[in-house]
Amino acid sequence: MCSTANYVLPLRRTCEVLATPGRGVSMSANFPGARSHGAPQDTEMDVAWQELMAITEMQEFQAPSEGSYETTQYQTMEPMVPMGGYGMAQSHSEPPPAACELCPADTYDGCYSEEVPSCHRPRSHSEAMYGPEPPHNQRMIPISSYTQTSHMALREPMNMSGSSQGHRRANTSLSRDLRRHMLWTTHGQSLHARSADDLESDSGLSLGSSPPLASPDNPVGGASGYQSVDIGMTYSDVEADSVAEHARRAHIQYPMDYQNQSHSYLQSSDQSYFSTQPTLSHTQGNAPIPQPVKQQGEASALNDLYTDSGVSIRGSSQHNMYRKSQGSISTPAPLSRDERRAMSLKIPFPMAKIINLPVDDFNELLTHYTLTESQLALVRDIRRRGKNKVAAQNCRKRKLQSIIHLERELNQLHGQRERLAQERHEFQRSLAFIKCRLTDLYSEVFSHLRDENGQPYSVDDYALQQTPDGKMYLVPHTNMQQREQC
DNA sequence: AAAGGCTGTCATGTA
């Protein structure tokens, strides 16, 4: 380490303001490793120096690409400006200049005041930086918390964003249910007797292949596995009437709250079908023990079964609407594909039970009936598809909610970025001004220094330097270069 | 006729 004061020249304290007796030209600073002496003799210049250094360090932290404070301080030699008006206490009234050249000494008060107080003082800076943060943090929803609360929080926007669509769905679902009702009430018998061609034509990709493929319980596989011995109709023969399917799809609408769907399933089944049919203790504790139904009932009984249950794999939640509108509309809604399959195979219990019963109750239900392999396979497929359909609906709902949440978060981050950019811009402006002031102060101090002969020191040959103890020394440039090399 | 949204379904993974 090179000594700081190897070539320190004695300073003639011609400037009373800057030179404190016994300390040489001493000024406090925040050099790394240095601290302010904090003596009672501290002048306003000391305070200004400290603040300048603090701002400089902060600016270096934020803008590392820029030159360091020391570089700017000792290399930039601005013209001298008259002293006076440097007091910190006076410097909080006028707007700052765009540059030092535009800010003469007599306007420093204002120049300094507007920029410095809000930016460069550590406390003010801290407030500016962290003051607004708590609200930001509070507004930001952590992912972990979102997973617990976002659904609730986003329910409202979801409803708002989908209100028109939901309204449309509500209206169309009503007509769909009404038409479904009429299908059963006016054509139920004939529908059951429809030809296989009429029931054929599935709309989905998997319709032809899914039953065998998706039925591990059906070892036979293929359409033959769904062959109905009783009525001579295969699983695939029970596919949708394309015209009716189109009409149904055109009016199928679901309510937003899919969670109620399962409830509707159970509710409808409990209130309608199982009021006269065998049931399970799990869902109907007070209901009589079901009497096993041996094989398929009569066609009319099945029609009543599915009609009364009001269950649709695609719209059970509209059951209440359907029931309310009974007898008032003449166009029934078509059945779902699985409903038609169940009808064709004469499944003796409603789809609501198939889908929503707990597995134990579902198995118990199956034990009360003697079902063929085709019927069992169909029932299990219906259960699987029904559950998966609800799961898919919930999954899509969650996905939409997640998208909404992320969009909100993105907007918040954009706003935060804009605020930070503006804050940085203000800091940079303040720093530029302070640098100008520092340069002027440096020149001012330098101009008051005199050698033994009373001659001013040359800025080209000497520079002011501060030691860690806060004292200022006039150091020849050659000495400084040696120090830098060290 | 093409595009986008909605829906059901299947396959697959996870608990």
Added chain:
DNA sequence: TTTACATGACAGCCT
């Protein structure tokens, strides 16, 4: 192993 659930992918339908 079974069951329920979640989710990506696909296809059909509708607007």
